[in-house]
Amino acid sequence: MNKMLKIFLIAGLSTASFAKPASAINYTGAISAKRVGNINISTISPNDGVWRGVGATTVILYPQQTIKLNDAKANKLNAANLAKKVQVSAIYSSSAVAFRLVWSDPTQDTLSGIKTDVYGDGFAMQLPVAFSDPKKLPYIGMGSDGRPVVVSLMKAITAHYEPNGKGDIEHQLSSSNTVLFGDELKAYKAKVASTGNIPYVKSFISEGFRSMTEVKDGSAKLGMKMSYNPKTKQWTGVVAKSLNDGTVRLGGHGALPVSFAIWDGGKLNRGGVKNLSSWIAVKLQGKGGDDALVRELTATPSGNATAGKTQVEAMCASCHTLSDAKKAANPYMGPNLKDIGGYSTNAYLAESIKDPSAVVVPGYNKNAHKNSPWYNVDPKTGKRTSTMPPMMTDDKMINDAVAYLKTLKAGVEK
Amino acid sequence: MSKRQLAMVMDLNKCIGCQTCTVACKTQWTNRNGREYMYWNNVETYPGDGYPKKWMELGGGFDAAGDLKEGTIPNIQSDYGVPWDFSFDEIATFDYTKNNPTPAFRADETPTWGPNWDEDVGTGNFPSDNYFFYLPRICNHCTNPGCLSACPRDAIFKRDQDGVVLVDLDRCQGYRYCIAGCPYKKIYFNPKLSKSEKCILCFPRIEEGLPPACAQQCVGRIRFVGFLDDEESQVHKLVNKYKVALPLRSDYGTGPNIYYIPPTEAPAKFDAEGKIIEGSERIPVKELETLFGKQVHDAIKTLRAEKDKRAKSGESELMDLLIAYNHEDMFRLDNNYYQEIAKAKGNANPLAPIDERYVKGKYTTEISHFKAEEHE
Numbered sequence: 001m002n003k004m005l006k007i008f009l010i011a012g013l014s015t016a017s018f019a020k021p022a023s024a025i026n027y028t029g030a031i032s033a034k035r036v037g038n039i040n041i042s043t044i045s046p047n048d049g050v051w052r053g054v055g056a057t058t059v060i061l062y063p064q065q066t067i068k069l070n071d072a073k074a075n076k077l078n079a080a081n082l083a084k085k086v087q088v089s090a091i092y093s094s095s096a097v098a099f100r101l102v103w104s105d106p107t108q109d110t111l112s113g114i115k116t117d118v119y120g121d122g123f124a125m126q127l128p129v130a131f132s133d134p135k136k137l138p139y140i141g142m143g144s145d146g147r148p149v150v151v152s153l154m155k156a157i158t159a160h161y162e163p164n165g166k167g168d169i170e171h172q173l174s175s176s177n178t179v180l181f182g183d184e185l186k187a188y189k190a191k192v193a194s195t196g197n198i199p200y201v202k203s204f205i206s207e208g209f210r211s212m213t214e215v216k217d218g219s220a221k222l223g224m225k226m227s228y229n230p231k232t233k234q235w236t237g238v239v240a241k242s243l244n245d246g247t248v249r250l251g252g253h254g255a256l257p258v259s260f261a262i263w264d265g266g267k268l269n270r271g272g273v274k275n276l277s278s279w280i281a282v283k284l285q286g287k288g289g290d291d292a293l294v295r296e297l298t299a300t301p302s303g304n305a306t307a308g309k310t311q312v313e314a315m316c317a318s319c320h321t322l323s324d325a326k327k328a329a330n331p332y333m334g335p336n337l338k339d340i341g342g343y344s345t346n347a348y349l350a351e352s353i354k355d356p357s358a359v360v361v362p363g364y365n366k367n368a369h370k371n372s373p374w375y376n377v378d379p380k381t382g383k384r385t386s387t388m389p390p391m392m393t394d395d396k397m398i399n400d401a402v403a404y405l406k407t408l409k410a411g412v413e414k
Numbered sequence: 415m416s417k418r419q420l421a422m423v424m425d426l427n428k429c430i431g432c433q434t435c436t437v438a439c440k441t442q443w444t445n446r447n448g449r450e451y452m453y454w455n456n457v458e459t460y461p462g463d464g465y466p467k468k469w470m471e472l473g474g475g476f477d478a479a480g481d482l483k484e485g486t487i488p489n490i491q492s493d494y495g496v497p498w499d500f501s502f503d504e505i506a507t508f509d510y511t512k513n514n515p516t517p518a519f520r521a522d523e524t525p526t527w528g529p530n531w532d533e534d535v536g537t538g539n540f541p542s543d544n545y546f547f548y549l550p551r552i553c554n555h556c557t558n559p560g561c562l563s564a565c566p567r568d569a570i571f572k573r574d575q576d577g578v579v580l581v582d583l584d585r586c587q588g589y590r591y592c593i594a595g596c597p598y599k600k601i602y603f604n605p606k607l608s609k610s611e612k613c614i615l616c617f618p619r620i621e622e623g624l625p626p627a628c629a630q631q632c633v634g635r636i637r638f639v640g641f642l643d644d645e646e647s648q649v650h651k652l653v654n655k656y657k658v659a660l661p662l663r664s665d666y667g668t669g670p671n672i673y674y675i676p677p678t679e680a681p682a683k684f685d686a687e688g689k690i691i692e693g694s695e696r697i698p699v700k701e702l703e704t705l706f707g708k709q710v711h712d713a714i715k716t717l718r719a720e721k722d723k724r725a726k727s728g729e730s731e732l733m734d735l736l737i738a739y740n741h742e743d744m745f746r747l748d749n750n751y752y753q754e755i756a757k758a759k760g761n762a763n764p765l766a767p768i769d770e771r772y773v774k775g776k777y778t779t780e781i782s783h784f785k786a787e788e789h790e
Contacts, residue, residue, distance in 0.1 A: 173445070
């Protein structure tokens with residue numbers, strides 16, 4: 001009983017009342033996770049008692065603009081997207097971590113029935129498979145070579161069926177193609193409905209967008225739920241995941257990097273067309289260690305953004321789009337940097353300027369824009385080398401450029 | 415580009431629009447499991463809006479610089495047509511002893527469009543210069559597929575052994591960029607699986623030496639199937655030797671591998687008195703040029719010259735090919751070729767579909783490393 005009480009007291013500390021420890025780390029911008037006795041991964045829900053007394057931190061999710069996709073309608077609808085505010089609450093236990101996300105969305109979009117051009121709203125949590133060097137976190141866009149991430153995804157899709165799933169061929173037949181009537185037909189339809197997988201909760205392992213592969217062997221211990229409140233026009237999503245399962249090895253840390261994404265089906269969001277946060281530090285209350293990670297992810301860039309602007313515009317704008325006004329000469333050559341400051345860490349930006357081939361994600365389909373190769377592939381080793389040469393070597397120049405790039409981001413939705 | 419490429423030739427002079435191919439495909443693949451609205455094979459009337467509606471105006475494919483163009487994803491109600499069910503169940507349980515029984519046989523949808531909605535409409539004035547012809551369409555298994563290029567998940571692949579373009583259903587996440595990217599709109603979204611699906615060129619049949627169901631069942635025997643690099647195949651002869659079989663809308667830049675013999679054998683036009691206008695073309699060559707490119711002029715010349723030659727001398731290899739004497743010659747597939755590939759891969763069952771990715775996914779905790787393939 002005494003022990004329980006202690007846990008409750010520690011757990012009772014909310015974000016607002018989080019005391020600064022002696023090392024004087026600035027936790028602004030970090031999420032504080034409250035310690036709870038137990039997180040039931042499979043039954044976690046938005047109204048779960050475990051969320052009682054847990055504060056919320058505002059996390060900004062920026063529109064992802066990296067590559068131009070080819071859906072004409074979606075491109076039009078998402079051309080002027082703003083960043084979105086998401087209220088994030090966090091809890092952890094000895095073996096699991098859980099987040100509750102609340103965000104506004106004017107419409108509840110669900111993919112149900114026979115529709116070809118409707119998309120469901122959704123949300124996702126991204127965790128690195130493992131991490132040690134806070135300056136070398138996986139690329140935010142679903143990881144990078146040798147720095148894999150695990151993405152936990154939920155979409156508002158009513159029922160879906162696995163192809164070849166469960167080896168049940170008989171019940172794949174459309175009900176009008178059966179010879180059944182009456183009660184037999186009803187039973188058939190019920191059986192078909194029961195073979196559908198509800199809800200649409202999936203786990204993926206990825207080393208850069210495009211390499212994303214679904215984890216189907218049950219090794220990801222994951223629970224997700226989402227519910228829409230039509231009165232407040234808000235989605236609430238919860239995600240709980242084991243810190244040591246077949247996919248991630250994150251136990252024992254004092255803080256974790258996490259990122260979130262949300263999709264607005266009403267704007268035909270799916271895949272890369274979404275809002276995405278940068279890596280956010282999650283401080284596990286009452287647990288020591290990983291101060292360097294928190295420092296790294298909450299640091300403001302030290303460089304001079306004005307000096308950086310001049311440099312970047314002179315050196316980068318021929319291949320990278322910097323804003324709607326500063327469009328690249330070739331729109332397919334380099335990733336769009338319009339919102340790069342919103343979802344990239346300082347360390348990633350610095351690393352990519354210094355050594356462009358350190359992180360080369362296979363996100364771009366060589367076949368789609370064959371005259372604008374982002375990178376070349378060694379046919380023997382499969383290693384990708386960026387087409388971009390190292391642009392700056394001087395640390396001051398790099399710091400200034402990072403300071404400027406961090407300012408490139410969309411405005412925040414009210 | 416794949417090592418080898420399977421191709422199909424369809425002789426439009428002989429297509430009677432009977433839809434036997436459509437039904438062969440539907441019963442083989444698309445009458446179930448969320449595919450009910452899909453027609454991997456359809457026969458549309460040209461000129462016409464086709465299926466999906468006005469597909470030629472929906473974008474996709476590549477521009478002159480080789481960049482993938484934007485496209486629009488069709489809507490099921492207005493562009494494809496919703497498959498409807500009839501109220502069989504209600505009829506079976508309907509109580510006809512009650513007062514005023516109304517006929518209970520109804521459709522559960524009021525369709526506004528569907529495959530073949532504008533069948534035989536065509537254009538022009540009857541009988542002087544009206545015309546239409548049938549245009550059977552399947553996936554073009556392109557050399558440079560728009561769908562493959564558009565996929566941000568690397569879920570679409572082109573088989574090296576025969577160039578068949580397939581969707582890896584384990585990788586597909588249902589984003590539908592492929593549909594926007596395909597200028598022929600021959601890849602479809604399966605809402606029941608939340609994944610994209612398309613014509614698979616009946617690869618499980620092909621691997622056993624059998625032609626695709628649509629080609630096998632064609633009553634007009636308009637379809638030839640074989641490897642383009644096989645000089646003995648009739649496909650090779652029609653496409654490469656005589657150059658009378660041409661790809662559809664090659665201006666989309668995807669390198670389609672389904673070829674068409676252009677429709678040249680239409681009756682001449684009539685004048686106001688109903689007399690034949692000698693030498694007139696009922697099907698405007700300009701329309702054929704839109705569909706099949708400038709090469710259509712040479713193809714028409716060759717076809718007519720060979721027809722004359724046959725009439726005069728009784729001999730023409732090309733005309734013999736187009737008569738389509740027997741299936742054995744029209745379909746040159748190589749069951750042994752696939753068995754050898756299977757053996758080399760150490761596949762215990764040589765007749766199992768060879769691309770395991772399609773049938774069985776990677777159920778694994780290991781990371782699937784993305785292999786960047788060089789496309790030419």
